[in-house]
Amino acid sequence: MNILGISGFENSMPFKRAHWPSLDEREYRISQGHDSAAALVVDGQVVAAAAEERFNREKHSPRFPVRAIEYCLAEAGLALADVDELAHGFDYEPYRPLFSLDPVASELYREVYSREALLRLVERDLKGFPADRFHHVGHHQAHAASAYFTSGFDECLVVVIDGMGEVVSATVYRASAGGLEKLHEISAAHSIGILYSLVTLHLGFEFGADEYKIMGLAPYGDPERFRSFFEHAIDLRPNGSIRIPPLTLNESREERENQLVTRRYLAEHLGPPRMPDDPITDDHRDVAAALQAGLDRAMEHLCGHFRRQTGLRKLAMAGGVALNCTANGKLLRSGLFDDIYVQPAAGDDGSALGAALHRASLHHKDLPNRRFPVPFLGPAHSHDAIESAISGAADRIEVERFDGLEAACERAADLIRDGRVLAWYRGRMEFGPRALGHRSILADPGHPEMRGRINSMVKMREAFRPFAPAVTIEQVHRWFEVPPMTELPYMIITVDVRQEHRAQLPAVTHVNGSARVQTVSSGDNASFHTLLRAVGRTTGREMVLNTSFNVKGQPIVNTPAEALETFLRTGIDFLFLENTLISRSR
Known part of the structure; x- marks a missing residue:
């Protein structure tokens, strides 16, 4: 069976530009569906995968991944007609009622997230592909599949943590015997990934793109100076969960869309926002250090709680926050787990891989689960x-x-x-x-x-x-x-x-x-x-x-x-x- 997984929402940023035309350019990245990609799984084996940005040269491109799809098919010697399923790494259908609460949200659903909106792109770029072969996979389900089915673990804890899936920001699973049992989830209203990205923006970098720069800046700062702020901003709950009170300050549609009140709150407590060309000061370094320390504590708290609850000593992770090498290193050195695997394309490009693997697991009950080799899955040139x-x-x-x-x-x-x-x-x-x-x-x-x-x-x-x-x-x-x-x-x-x-x-x-x-x-x-x-x-x-x-x-x-x-x-x-x-x- 030939299954193509895809990711990305091409219309997300254009929709935001149309409805909020006067934002700073960096604010348009406070949106969903970047890093579009395609991945091809043939009879349970991953044979090709690539991000669309590598072909259209637009960094973090959200565009429908037609060129990545063309590459994957060519790599396997297949035609579009040979594809049994096309699977997208988001599924907003269960949340349709939430988007009916105001006219803009309703239009956002209809024009960006709905099955009909995606099928219009499929018909535009993959003309004639049957609609009944197009499937949706929940975003965190896709991330979890990408981690579990490439981990080589028979049984493990799977933690997905990112900015947000459809409406959640972290999900914990018990993985065993080819299945994923959901144990816990954290709402996107309490997303540590969004908080990290908002502080990234506050420090003069790109939301949803430059978080790795904050990770690199953090060791130059003093984490104690703003420790108290982030201990209150990242509330570690006794049940292993996490709450982010500053994100709950946004009440109106406008405030939630652009995180306006949260951003003012950061400015009140962390100093004025840095502009991209401003010098980096000790204030900025200290904020980065305290933020990173807060994330380190939160990751150990979440993963540690469910390790103790389940007794599982192997951990597989995916989601954009799982690309934070410092937090991963702290987890490795904590001794909580005997083995930690982070799926190497842990961001939203990897949800294309996970969507394909999840659908493959439904058809192949004995889907191979071997540790991912180094992912040389893109094009070679003659x-x-x-x-x-x-x-x-x-x-x-x-x-x-x-x-x-x-x-x-x-x-x-x-x-x-x-x-x-x-x-x-x-x-x-x-x-x-x-x-x-x-x-x-x-x-x-x-x-x-x-x-x-x-x-x-x-x-x-x-x-x-x-x-x-x-x-x-x-x-x-x-x-x-x-x-x-x-x-x-x-x-x-x-x-x-x-x-x-x-x-x-x-x-x-x-x-x-x-x-x-x-x-x-x-x-x-x-x-x-x-x-x-x-x-x-x-x-x-x-x-x-x-x-x-x-x-x-x-x-x-x-x-x-x-x-x-x-x-x-x-x-x-x-x-x-x-x-x-x-x-x-x-």
């Missing part, structure tokens, strides 16, 4: 496509070709040892927000100036932002405070750098001694592992600084032509397109 891109830039570049992977890795390792910054492009693109060795920018983590150089000259982003180390699984325990052969393949959990090595790894050691480590094995990331082994022979460390191959505001590159253009307009020194080395013309 030798001809690479050569065409090279030909198109021939007057601006010099080219050196190698006979195979080993030779290319030896040359790349020498360049990394010499302090060069490389773009590394090969194989299938990653699914999810992290570059894991196929669409990466790489450098030596031992060079003190490397973080500042890449932030300013290459990525063109904020100076406080940390970079992640990628290290062979064989050496991870040597450099980081983890047991030997610890598997952390998705760059989604922070760990501590060993004290004795922090001075040797300045480019990837954050100010608090942590690192968002990625382990690399030969089993599911073979070419990257080969490169790291070659780096180890030149530097003594099987490790590189690894960051995504893009610049600020741009999705990660997809095609060879995009890779070349990004290389040529940044401070990256060299580009590898598979086994071809590109440099600028002298």
Whole structure:
């Protein structure tokens, strides 16, 4: 059976613009349905998945994922007529009565969230696809399926936590025998994800997009200064639940839509909102630190309560808040669980994957549940496509070709040892927000100036932002405070750098001694592992600084032509397109 999962609400932001035409541009992101994607499951196996942004080049694109769908079908050699089901990772039908309470909400339901609105997009972009093959999956049900059915756990606790699904912000499940039993849910009216995003906006960053920047800023601040505020703002209940009193201050439709009273409350207690181009001060750093500490406490409270209630010592997570590497690292170090798995595309792009897996589980009672390999589920591009891109830039570049992977890795390792910054492009693109060795920018983590150089000259982003180390699984325990052969393949959990090595790894050691480590094995990331082994022979460390191959505001590159253009307009020194080395013309 061929099942396509999709995510996103194309009409969400246009609806908001039409009804609230005078908002600040950043306020339009206080809306639902960004990060549209498609994922294809064939006979219970995930064969392809990609976010629409990688094709239309609109970061966090909410548009109907027609190009991602076309890619998934092409990857599997299928036609649209071969698709048995199309499943969307939201289901608003049970909540239709709630949207009849005022005219604007009723129109929002009709124009954006309803089955009829989605079917109009299906007919526009997938003309002739039968309506009876189109299904809806509740948003948190989709997230939960994406976590459970890729965890490799027979039985576990599943926690979904995000800004909001349809009307909830967190859901806890007991997963066993291929089923998900709901244990608890928290209303979107008490969403810690929304609170985190509103503080992100208050600090001058993008709501629903830049929360990871707050996570990176937090270690520079003092969490105690605003601790009292966030202890009241994040109310941890005895039953394991969470209440967010500041979110209940909004009463009118207008206030709820744009969180107006909550935002005024933040300004009264945390200081005036920062504008995007304003300097970042100690006030902002301290707010970020206290917010992150509050989230850490809330995650441990929620997950810990239901671990104790159920006795389950394995945890699987998804939802946008599950991308918070710091909170994940605190959970890992808490000892509450023997094993923690975070689905690597935990945001709303991953709900497309979950919608397909949930529908597949209804048809395959013995749906395979194996730990997700590194999610290289996006497009690979042919030798001809690479050569065409090279030909198109021939007057601006010099080219050196190698006979195979080993030779290319030896040359790349020498360049990394010499302090060069490389773009590394090969194989299938990653699914999810992290570059894991196929669409990466790489450098030596031992060079003190490397973080500042890449932030300013290459990525063109904020100076406080940390970079992640990628290290062979064989050496991870040597450099980081983890047991030997610890598997952390998705760059989604922070760990501590060993004290004795922090001075040797300045480019990837954050100010608090942590690192968002990625382990690399030969089993599911073979070419990257080969490169790291070659780096180890030149530097003594099987490790590189690894960051995504893009610049600020741009999705990660997809095609060879995009890779070349990004290389040529940044401070990256060299580009590898598979086994071809590109440099600028002298």
